[in-house]
Amino acid sequence: MSNLDSAIQAALSTIPECLAGGYVDLTSGMLVGVKTVDSHPDEVLEMLAAATADLFQGPNVVTIENMFKKSRGLDLDDYHYFQEIIVNSDNLIHIFMRTRTEQNHVVCFVCRRSANLGMALTKARAALPGVEAAL
Template sequence: MGRMDDACKNVVTAVEGAIACGVVDLDTGMLLGINNGAQYTQTLNEIVAAATMDMFRGPNIMRIQQMVRVHRGLPENGENYFDEVHIVSKNNFHFAKTLRGGRAVIMLVTRKSTNIGMGWAQLRAAIPSVEPLVP
């Protein structure tokens, strides 16, 4: 995971107030890379990766997408609707964006003092250096 970890570290250092950055494979749920200034355990990092996968490909999300297609009279094509997710927790902002046509997702966690627009801008600016590393 060395190069992906380095790419995640570059994202964390580029964003004021960043705490962690990780990349998750959306087919397997595997953590492809991470840089975590909060020093979470590997187990906690893997649980966060699984939760990130659920936000984009979990069974309820997939069911909603199927129901929307039925409601709109569209054929079932397995298309995934969510490209970006922003979550506000008690102490942090969580930015997540799909990569490689939805094959992976990059997640950035910042303190709430981070400017939301700058968080998104910096995350998007990092994509050209992170995306080629996604298998």
């Protein structure tokens, strides 16, 4: 896991105003790796995997994905239509991205709200291959 931790740490240093990064396995529901600039209660970190699973695999999301796939003529059971989800809160930007090689793995980054969203997303996308290769 030290490779994953190092890759997440490297990503944090390139993404503007990035405060945390994590790697979630949706199949197992586990937070596989996490790096933060501040300490957070374990309960919060443990909920990250569950919340990420809800975002990408909640029943309504799956229904919408299936409707989009059907309307576009896609008949791929293991393909997920939603690849990235961005959540803006009062103080933070949360970027969630499925990995390219494993559709049930998601990398998430948390940045200050003052970060340029376009730049944060661009840098997060650029960091994704390095993080997913580390697992």
